[in-house]
Amino acid sequence: MAAVAQTTPLSRILWPALAWTIALIFFFPIFWLVFTSFKTDADAVKPEHLFFFTPTLENYANMTENYDYWRFAINSVITATFATAFALAVGVPAAYAMAFDPSRHTKDILVWMLSTKMLPAAAVLYPMTFLTKNILGLFDTHFLIIAVLCLINLPIVIWMLFTYFKEIPKDIIEAGKMDGVSTWGEIKDILIPLAWGGIASTALLTFIFCWNEAYWTVRLTTIDAATLSKLIEGNRAPEGLFFGRLSAVSTAAVGPIVVLGWFCQKQLVQGLTFGAVK
Amino acid sequence: MASLKIRGVKKSYGDLQVMHGVDLDVEEGEFVVFVGPSGCGKSTLLRMIAGLEEVTSGEISIGDKVVNEVAPAKRGVAMVFQSYALYPHMTVFNNMAFGLKQVKTPPKEIDRRVREAAEVLQITDYLDRSPRNLSGGQRQRVAIGRAIVRDPEVFLFDEPLSNLDAALRVQTRLEIARLHERLKSTMIYVTHDQVEAMTLADKIVVMRAGRVEQIGSPIDLYRNPSNAFVAQFIGSPKMNFFTQADLAKNGSKSLPAAASGAHIGIRPEHLTACTEAKALVCGTLDLVEQLGEYALVHLVSASGEAFIVKMEHPPKTAKGETMWFTAQSDVLHLFDQSSGLRIEAKSSSS
Numbered sequence: 001m002a003a004v005a006q007t008t009p010l011s012r013i014l015w016p017a018l019a020w021t022i023a024l025i026f027f028f029p030i031f032w033l034v035f036t037s038f039k040t041d042a043d044a045v046k047p048e049h050l051f052f053f054t055p056t057l058e059n060y061a062n063m064t065e066n067y068d069y070w071r072f073a074i075n076s077v078i079t080a081t082f083a084t085a086f087a088l089a090v091g092v093p094a095a096y097a098m099a100f101d102p103s104r105h106t107k108d109i110l111v112w113m114l115s116t117k118m119l120p121a122a123a124v125l126y127p128m129t130f131l132t133k134n135i136l137g138l139f140d141t142h143f144l145i146i147a148v149l150c151l152i153n154l155p156i157v158i159w160m161l162f163t164y165f166k167e168i169p170k171d172i173i174e175a176g177k178m179d180g181v182s183t184w185g186e187i188k189d190i191l192i193p194l195a196w197g198g199i200a201s202t203a204l205l206t207f208i209f210c211w212n213e214a215y216w217t218v219r220l221t222t223i224d225a226a227t228l229s230k231l232i233e234g235n236r237a238p239e240g241l242f243f244g245r246l247s248a249v250s251t252a253a254v255g256p257i258v259v260l261g262w263f264c265q266k267q268l269v270q271g272l273t274f275g276a277v278k
Numbered sequence: 279m280a281s282l283k284i285r286g287v288k289k290s291y292g293d294l295q296v297m298h299g300v301d302l303d304v305e306e307g308e309f310v311v312f313v314g315p316s317g318c319g320k321s322t323l324l325r326m327i328a329g330l331e332e333v334t335s336g337e338i339s340i341g342d343k344v345v346n347e348v349a350p351a352k353r354g355v356a357m358v359f360q361s362y363a364l365y366p367h368m369t370v371f372n373n374m375a376f377g378l379k380q381v382k383t384p385p386k387e388i389d390r391r392v393r394e395a396a397e398v399l400q401i402t403d404y405l406d407r408s409p410r411n412l413s414g415g416q417r418q419r420v421a422i423g424r425a426i427v428r429d430p431e432v433f434l435f436d437e438p439l440s441n442l443d444a445a446l447r448v449q450t451r452l453e454i455a456r457l458h459e460r461l462k463s464t465m466i467y468v469t470h471d472q473v474e475a476m477t478l479a480d481k482i483v484v485m486r487a488g489r490v491e492q493i494g495s496p497i498d499l500y501r502n503p504s505n506a507f508v509a510q511f512i513g514s515p516k517m518n519f520f521t522q523a524d525l526a527k528n529g530s531k532s533l534p535a536a537a538s539g540a541h542i543g544i545r546p547e548h549l550t551a552c553t554e555a556k557a558l559v560c561g562t563l564d565l566v567e568q569l570g571e572y573a574l575v576h577l578v579s580a581s582g583e584a585f586i587v588k589m590e591h592p593p594k595t596a597k598g599e600t601m602w603f604t605a606q607s608d609v610l611h612l613f614d615q616s617s618g619l620r621i622e623a624k625s626s627s628s
Contacts, residue, residue: 104292171363174330179377179424180351189376193367 030254037247044243059248067231069252076227076253078142079217080210083149087157087206090150092199095161096191100173110162113155121152121215132220140221148220149210157206164198165191204264211257228253279463280341280354280431281306282327287336289322289488296322297488299336304432304466304481309458312468313475313511314485320468321436323485327466328357328434340431351380356425357434360441362417364409364424370396371405374424388427395426398460399453415446422457435467439474451477472512476500484508506618509543509611515574517543517611518585526557526602533558536612536621543611546574546588549603557602561585566592577601 036044038055063069098106129139138144168191176190192199214229221230235242235249282304289297297319304310312320325331327338329350337344345353356377364373371392378388396402399419409417418438425433435454439447455478458465469475475482476496484491484499484507492504496512503509503517510516520542522530533542544559554560561577564584573592577585587603595601612621 169361169363171359171361172365175357175359175363175365175424176376177330177350178328178355178357179428180349180380181376182380185380190365194365 030258033247033254034251035247036243037251039244039247041242041244044247059244060252062245063248063252067235067249069231069249072226072228072231073252073256075142075145075225076211076229079145079149079225079227080207082142082146083153083210084203084206086146086150087153088199088203091154091157091161091202092192093187095158095165096187098158098162099165099168100170110159113158117152117155125219128216129219140224140226142225144220145217145225145227148216149213152213152216153206153209156209157202160202160205161195161198164195164202167198168194200264204260208257208261279306282432282464282466283337283339284323284327285337285339287323287326287338288334289319289326289331290334295334295488297326297334300485300488300490302483302490302493304464307462307464309465309467309478309480310483311475311479311481312466312483312485313470313472314491315511316470317487318485319488320470320483320485324357324434324436324466324468327353327432328355329353330357351377354431355434356428356430356432357436358418358421358425358438360437362409362421362441364417364420366409369406369408370401370412370420370423373409373420374427377424377428391427391429392423395423398426398457399423414442415450418442418450422454426457426461431464433463433465435465437469438467439469439471454478472514476512482512484511502620503543503611504620506541506543506613509613509620513545515546515586515588517545518549519543519583519613520559520579520585521581521615523581524559524561524579524583526554526560528555529558532604532607533610534607534612537610539615540612540621541615541618543613544605545609546586548605548609549587550605551587551589551593552602552604554602556604558604559585560600560602562600563593563595563597565597568592575601 037059038057039049039053040056040058043049043053098110132144133139136144172194173186173190176186181189211227212229213227214233217227217229218233221227232246232249232253235246282302284300284302287297287300288295300319300323302310312323314320322331326333327340329345329348333346338346340353340355365376368376374392374395375388378391383391392405393402396405399422401416401419401423404412404416404420409420412420418441421438438454439450442450451474454467458478467474467478479496481493482496482499483493486507491511492499492508494502499508499512503512506519510519522538525533530537542559549559559579561579563575564578565576567574567576573589575587575589575593577587579585587601593601613619614621
């Protein structure tokens with residue numbers, strides 16, 4: 001339903017101007033972060049060097065040499081990748097069953113799963129720490145971080161996949177049943193190819209959520225399984241003396257995910273607005 | 279090819295019973311059409327035969343085997359869906375081959391059978407295309423082709439023509455009739471369109487609200503509907519119903535004794551205009567629809583009910599004027615006013 005656009009001179013200037021303003025407001029903190037990362041810690045807090053300073057790569061060199069950036073980055077990649085893979089491995093069959101063979105409790109289960117996201121993470125900080133440290137002995141292991149990231153994202157993964165799968169006509173799945181395809185075959189040969197876009201969006205978002213997760217990755221690791229969130233956390237300086245260094249670390253932590261997001265923009269927008277338009 | 283038996287089949291969703299005990303026999307090679315208004319259970323019954331819905335109680339047998347617990351693909355049935363339900367990510371060839379691949383048919387055999395079916399349906403040129411590049415009619419052929427290659431004992435069609443435009447629907451209907459003639463397979467076909475039912479069926483099953491109202495050949499249902507529902511459902515335009523109040527002055531004289539207190543059903547094509555003295559019923563003219571070959575004359579009876587008369591030539595009567603009609607006694611249908619069941623009048627013969 002394409003409405004005829006009204007192109008008065010005012011709207012031709014006003015709307016783009018407004019759009020650019022909003023975009024710049026949103027972009028500014030990122031810009032400032034990157035900008036600051038090229039200042040020395042001393043320059044970063046000096047008002048006279050707010051805009052004019054001698055750019056330096058010192059912070060980045062420092063970060064890779066002294067703070068073991070690559071170890072944290074690799075941990076982030078490993079945990080986010082495996083957590084996403086496991087979440088999909090569980091989520092795809094679960095959402096498939098709920099979408100195409102619902103029971104009378106399916107709706108309740110979906111709501112219940114989402115309700116688990118309502119529990120404040122801080123509320124279980126003690127049991128989680130105690131359990132992982134003293135009983136399971138999994139503290140600061142990749143396995144633990146992968147499990148935690150996978151489980152906290154699983155409700156969202158299932159919800160998203162469920163919504164995508166719901167859009168596949170049930171007839172097609174039934175045609176598969178008439179053709180004698182097995183349950184696994186239905187998933188592999190019909191469902192996944194048809195919902196590929198939705199699954200990719202879900203995977204991408206989950207990966208980003210895992211990458212950005214900070215509450216648990218900071219608290220359940222020390223060094224072995226520590227991710228980039230932990231690296232940023234470790235460079236936190238409340239007194240504000242190391243802004244240059246902190247900015248460099250943060251830039252290096254968000255950089256990969258921003259690049260990934262940039263290349264997958266189309267998928268992401270589709271993923272973020274899923275269900276918005278029928 | 280196989281026969282099909284349905285015995286006391288019921289279906290409930292929780293406390294809601296939607297099928298109240300259906301019995302049906304389908305002979306080998308027969309073309310059976312389930313017809314009825316939407317929500318009558320015809321699609322549910324078809325889906326139970328397919329194995330896509332569980333049977334709550336009762337038995338469905340294909341050949342000599344009870345198939346209640348048999349998986350859809352193992353029943354020897356193939357289904358053509360209303361929405362075609364083609365696999366959008368596969369070529370036409372693979373859509374048709376998919377079922378054969380599931381049972382590990384040798385590739386050469388798959389190729390032969392797909393091409394053979396494509397030949398019959400004249401879709402050989404499209405085998406490498408994807409369904410999204412096909413028209414509705416072509417998609418429908420692919421859907422039928424997918425059923426044919428599996429060489430099923432029973433073909434199931436779930437309103438296969440309802441997504442096609444009117445012209446294509448008539449053409450495809452003919453093709454399905456030819457296909458049945460050629461393959462001589464048992465076919466079960468669901469539709470809400472009584473014209474499809476009349477033209478295709480060897481046997482029509484009229485359903486309403488989860489019950490079978492009548493089973494019979496098209497002409498049998500047309501001539502001897504067993505109740506008022508079937509009488510009005512089969513035939514187009516539908517049968518007119520008159521009460522005693524609608525009869526013309528001398529009308530009741532020409533009626534059998536059983537007619538008193540009954541509804542009198544007369545099809546639009548069986549009413550002929552006549553003089554007042556000979557008339558059975560009368561009505562005031564409301565509207566004339568001229569269709570060229572014939573005209574549909576819409577009238578209002580004495581009791582205020584609308585009725586239709588099919589006439590070769592449109593009448594010269596003006597709107598609001600009275601017209602008189604009569605009908606042969608052997609095309610009168612009498613139905614009990616309360617139960618709607620047919621009353622056999624001595625003078626009415628089939």
